[in-house]
Amino acid sequence: MDEQSHQNQTTANEMVHIERIIGRILQVGVVVAAVIMLFGLILLLIHGGNGGYPVGHQPTTISSIIAGTVALKPYAVMMVGMFCLIMTPVLRVVVSIYAFYKEHDTLYVWITSIVLVILCISFVIGHTV
Structure with a gap:
């Protein structure tokens, strides 16, 4: 096998590996987001439908979401889940x-x-509006 075909085979193997990583990112991202949102829903049910806010x-805001999550406020925990869900395709990009x-x-780069x-x-426009 000449060097060019060896390099092509190595590149093809690496691309298959990267495609698997991309697929795994999407799977893990959705599962993590779902688990976090489920935890937030359980907290909401435990608190009797009160999300911890008026x-x-x-x-x-990111700071209020973090503070609310640390305090185990259901709405804040569910917002973290939504953030994970939104960030999954961004990580894929x-x-x-x-x-x-x-x-x-x-x-394509x-x-x-x-x-x-x-x-x-x-994200910046959505945050400021």
């Missing part, structure tokens, strides 16, 4: 950038990086 108020970089696919920037901008 009626019509939920934690919306980051790993995809790496995968395209390893394939030397510059066009740029396109996926633009997608990541758009996601980050949407």
Whole structure:
């Protein structure tokens, strides 16, 4: 086997490995988010439907979500679960950038990086609005 075909085989094996990692990220992310949200739901039921905040108020800032989670407030715990669920595909985009970089696919590195920037901008806009 010549060096070029060996390098192609190594790259193909690495891509299969990266694709498995991407699949595992999606699986684990959804399961972790579901477990956290289920824990928040159990806390909500234990507290008799009181989410730990006044009626019509939920934690919306990162600091209030963290403080509420430490205090085991159900709404805050469920917000952490939602955050994990939202971050799962974002992490997938980051790993995809790496995968395209390893394939030397510059066009898709740029396109996926633009997608990541758009996601980050949407988080900032969503937070400020």
